[in-house]
Structure formats: structure tokens, C-alpha cells
Amino acid sequence: MLTPAKGLTYDAVPHAHMVTTAEQVARAVLQNSPFVRCFRCLSAQVGMLEKDAREAAQVLIVRDQFFVDRRVCQVCGHTDEMLVSGKAP
Numbered sequence: 001m002l003t004p005a006k007g008l009t010y011d012a013v014p015h016a017h018m019v020t021t022a023e024q025v026a027r028a029v030l031q032n033s034p035f036v037r038c039f040r041c042l043s044a045q046v047g048m049l050e051k052d053a054r055e056a057a058q059v060l061i062v063r064d065q066f067f068v069d070r071r072v073c074q075v076c077g078h079t080d081e082m083l084v085s086g087k088a089p
């Protein structure tokens with residue numbers, strides 16, 4: 001009979017949460033491309049706090065699939081640093 005291996009713990013829950021929010025943000029950015037949205041509009045789009053969207057962006061930037069660039073928001077027209085898909089130029 002199979003028994004669970006001793007010493008194994010599932011401690012990936014906070015990390016899994018970050019992965020999920022990062023995936024949500026990544027999907028929204030790719031969906032909006034070639035247009036971009038500021039973090040306020042992007043977080044509203046995915047239904048999370050702006051703080052969480054910015055944290056998720058950090059994860060995506062570290063993975064080197066996204067970068068931050070000074071752009072004009074598609075929704076509010078605000079010029080700011082925004083998350084863009086692709087490698088940094």
C-alpha cells in the first residue's frame with residue numbers, strides 16, 4: 001500500500017498565488033498588444049489591486065518575457081511606465 005513520502009511538504013502556495021496573478025497580467029498584456037495600458041487600467045482589466053498587478057509585473061520582468069517602457073495608455077491616455085510584452089530593446 002502506498003503511503004505519502006515523509007519530509008515532503010507542499011509549501012508553494014504563496015508562490016502559486018504569484019504565478020496565477022502573473023499569468024493573469026501576462027494574458028491581459030498579450031491580449032491588449034500592440035496597445036498598452038497603465039497599471040491602473042491593467043489592474044482594473046484583470047480585476048486585481050494595482051499593487052498586485054505591479055508585483056505580478058516584477059515576476060514577468062524577471063522571467064524576461066516582458067519589460068517596462070514609457071508609453072501612452074490605450075484607455076486613459078496617461079503617459080507612464082507600462083508593462084509591454086517581449087524582450088527589452
Ligand SMILES: [Zn+2]
Pocket residue numbers: 037038039040041042073074075076077078
Ligand atoms: Zn490607463
